[in-house]
Amino acid sequence: MERHVYDRMAEIDRDHWWFVGRRKILTALIEHWRPKAGPLHILEVGCGTGSNIAMLQQFGTVDAIEPDDHARAFASRRTGLEIKGGYLPNVLLEDGRYDLIVLLDVLEHIPDDKGALCALKPKLAPGGRLMLAVPAMPSLWSGHDVAHHHQRRYTARTLEAVVQAAGYRTLRRTAFNSLLLPAIVGVRWLNRLLGREGGDEDRIPPAPINRLLAGLFGAERHVAVRGLFPAGVSLALVAEPDGDKTR
Numbered sequence: 588m589e590r591h592v593y594d595r596m597a598e599i600d601r602d603h604w605w606f607v608g609r610r611k612i613l614t615a616l617i618e619h620w621r622p623k624a625g626p627l628h629i630l631e632v633g634c635g636t637g638s639n640i641a642m643l644q645q646f647g648t649v650d651a652i653e654p655d656d657h658a659r660a661f662a663s664r665r666t667g668l669e670i671k672g673g674y675l676p677n678v679l680l681e682d683g684r685y686d687l688i689v690l691l692d693v694l695e696h697i698p699d700d701k702g703a704l705c706a707l708k709p710k711l712a713p714g715g716r717l718m719l720a721v722p723a724m725p726s727l728w729s730g731h732d733v734a735h736h737h738q739r740r741y742t743a744r745t746l747e748a749v750v751q752a753a754g755y756r757t758l759r760r761t762a763f764n765s766l767l768l769p770a771i772v773g774v775r776w777l778n779r780l781l782g783r784e785g786g787d788e789d790r791i792p793p794a795p796i797n798r799l800l801a802g803l804f805g806a807e808r809h810v811a812v813r814g815l816f817p818a819g820v821s822l823a824l825v826a827e828p829d830g831d832k833t834r
Contacts, residue, residue, distance in 0.1 A: 589734070589736075590657050592734060592735060593635065593636055593655065593657055593658040593661070595789055596635060596636050596638070596789075597636040597661055599789055599791055600636060600638035601638070602791060602797070603789065603791050603797070604791075604792070604797045604798075604800035604801035604804060605764075605800075605804065606638060607801040607804075607805065608764075608800070608801045608802075608803075608804025608805040608807070609720070609763075609764075609804070609821075610638075610639065610642045611804075611805035611808050612763050612804075612805065612807055612808045612811050612823070613639070613642065613689075613691065613718075613720065613823070614642055614645070614808070615808035615809070615811065615812050616718065616759075616761075616808075616811065616812055616823055616825065617643075617646055617687070617718065618812075619759075619812040620716065620718070620758060620759055620812075620825040621646065621686075621687065621716075622686050622687060622714050622715055622716045622827075623686060623714060625647075626646070626647035626648065627646045627647035627648075627686040627687050628647055628648055628650075628684060628685050628686050628687075628712070629643050629646060629647055629648065629649045629650070629685065629686065629687045629688070629689065630649075630650050630651070630652070630680070630684075630685045630687070630688045630689070630707075630710065631643060631649060631650070631651040631652075631688075631689050631690075631691070632651075632652055632675065632688060632689070632690045632693055632703075632707065633652070633653060633654070633690060633691075633693030633696065634651035634652065634653045634658075634659075634662050634670060635653060635655075635658050635662065636658050636661050636662055636665065637651070637661065637662030637663075637665045637666045637668075637670070639689075639691055640662070640665075640666045640668065641666070643689065646687070647686070649668070650668075650671070650685075651666075651668060651670045651671070652670065652671040652672065652673060652678055652680075653670050653671075653672065654672060654673060654674045656672070659672055675697060675702070675703040675706055675707070676699070676702050676703055676705070676706030677706075678706070680710045681710070682709045682710060683709070683710070683711070683712050683713070684710060684712060685710050685711055685712055685715055686711075686712050686714070686715050686716070687715065687716055687717075687718060688707050688710060688711060688715070688716075688717050688718070689717075689718045689719075689720075690703075690717075690718075690719050690720070691718075691719075691720045692720055692721065692722065692821075694719055694721050694741075694749075695721050695722055695737045695738055695739055695740065695741065696735075696736055696737060696738060697738065698738055700738075700739075700749050701749050701752050701753050704717070704749065704750065704753035704754075704755065705753045705754065708753065708754055708755070708828055711827075711828060714827075715827070715828075716758070716825055716826065716827050717750075717755060717825070717826045717827070718823070718824070718825050718826075719746070719750070719822075719823065719824045719826075720821060720822070720823045721740075721741045721746060721821065721822050721823075721824075722737065722740045722741065722820065722821055722822075723740060723741055723742065723743075723762060723818075723819060723820060723821050723822045724740060724742070724818070724820065725739070725740045725741075725742065727740060727771070727772065727775050727820065728740055729775050729778065729779065730778075741822055743760060743762075743822060746760070746822055746824055747760065747824075750824060750826050751829075754828060754829050755826035755827060755828055755829055756826060756827055756828070756829040756830070757824060757825070757826045758825045758826060758827060759812075759814050759823075759824070759825045760814060760822065760823070760824045760825075761811045761812070761813075761814040761815070761816060761822070761823050761824075762811075762816040762817065762818050762819030762821070762822055762823075763807050763811045763816060763819045763820075763821050763822075763823055764804060764807070764819045764820035764821045765807060765816040765817075765818060765819035765820075766803055766804070766806075766807060767800070767803065767804060767820070768818060768819055768820055771820055811823065
């Protein structure tokens with residue numbers, strides 16, 4: 588992504604309702620689908636400006652990689668961690684090390700998504716799991732996706748297909764950002780008609796509205812962990828290596 592996009596993310600990722608609500612949902616998914624009791628060794632792939640690391644540290648120790656130099660430097664300052672550089676699949680990581688590997692709105696940036704998931708599989712410890720969050724519904728493609736250098740938006744079928752092709756078995760797949768889906772679809776289509784796609788999607792609304800949206804979005808966690816939403820702006824998936832294909 589462009590430097591100004593990372594700068595803008597760093598400005599809003601603590602408080603914007605989307606980031607706040609998403610972290611609540613991701614926290615609930617990890618709590619429910621964690622691979623074992625006790626502290627986990629976690630790898631975040633594509634940590635960006637580091638906004639998820641504190642949330643992940645609730646569950647154990649965290650390593651992170653981020654290919655963008657500017658974002659990596661910011662994440663290191665923010666978290667105090669040494670963030671590794673490099674692009675998948677060519678990143679040097681220890682095999683068999685991680686109980687949980689997460690890619691949170693990252694896979695859609697990678698041209699070879701299957702190759703990236705294949706490269707990460709040997710890095711999982713025995714019993715380890717993979718968690719993905721990706722943008723859904725290709726019909727919602729907008730200037731926001733272009734600005735963020737997305738390669739694609741996923742459907743449940745295409746996400747399942749790439750995960751299976753990379754040698755994983757899905758444990759849970761769920762849509763989220765579902766309650767606000769009608770409003771988001773309406774805004775996307777209105778912006779498209781008016782020729783202003785993606786121009787103000789990252790603006791933080793007035794504080795009372797921001798709190799309301801964060802609360803509404805975050806409340807989805809109680810349903811998302813059970814995989815009950817049929818559609819949403821995003822998809823999450825938890826998987827593990829599939830039998831003899833684990834290595």
